Amino acid sequence: MIDFLKIVLLLFFVGCQADSASTENVNEQIQTTTPAVVPEVEKVLELVWSDEFEGTELNLENWSFELGDGCPDLCGWGNNELQRYTDTNHRLEEGFLIIAAKKEEGYTSSRLITKGKKEFQYGRIEARLKVPTGGGLWPAFWALGYDIDAVSWPDSGEIDIMEYVGREPGQFFNSVHTRSSYGNTINTKITSAPNLEEDFHVFAIEWNKDYIQFYYDEDPVYRYAAQIQTFENWPFNKPFFLILNLAIGGNFGGTLDSNLDFPREYVIDYVRVYQ
DSSP: OHHHHHHHHHHHHHHHHHHHHHHHHHHHHHHHHSOOOOOOOOOOOOEEEEEOOOSSSOOTTTOEEOOBSOTTTSGGGGTTBOEEEOSSSEEEETTEEEEEEEESSSEEEOEEEOTTTSEEOSEEEEEEEEOOOSTTEEEEEEEEETTHHHHOTTTTOEEEEEEOOTTSTTEEEEEEEBTTBOSSOSSEEEEEOTTGGGSOEEEEEEEOSSOEEEEETTEEEEEEOOSSOOTTTOOOSSOEEEEEEEEEBHHHHOSOOTTOOSOEEEEEEEEEEEO
């Protein structure tokens, strides 16, 4: 009987060792087949272009002027705006670009574009600027697809990095326009900024193949992304050119304040692009 018990205990001990070895082998297999988690390295963006508006003359290697009132193809610039754009309603002074809205034989202003000269796809695009005040004024910093002449708007895409309307002080607008939603687009964000008119502020986007993130003085305020990208909702995988302008009145600018003194000035410290 004692010999029989010894045999049973011996078999049980051998069996436990076999199970333990089998478990160790399985653990080894699991460990060797589990991929290592590699932390994502954030890309450091570098300054690739800027205009600091030094000197006394606008750098025409960077900028061109859009002139007139949009007629005959786009009278009122498509928004019933009141101004006529010229190449003389601007000046460089002490490191600033100043765009002036004036009342002279109607209303005049300036609209500067980098089209065909400086166009960018992805990266961080920013400007430090100070908006003018007054009902009916509509300063903007925005971008259009380089192919707008070929595909027209809104298929070109539009990114409104900053829009401000004097009829609604203390806030600004960030928007994108695509074939799926344009004009009174649903893809917009209104941000309250109580001291907006009192000083300079930095408006920026960080843009990649997946989303466009908007910033106000380094604070993220709005992100646009398409869950499933299509031509209709994501025309943002191509170069865009930049626009600085000061519009007067129009569908979005609103009714011009009859007591507004002119000239009114939109002041830009710099425009910078990082990639």
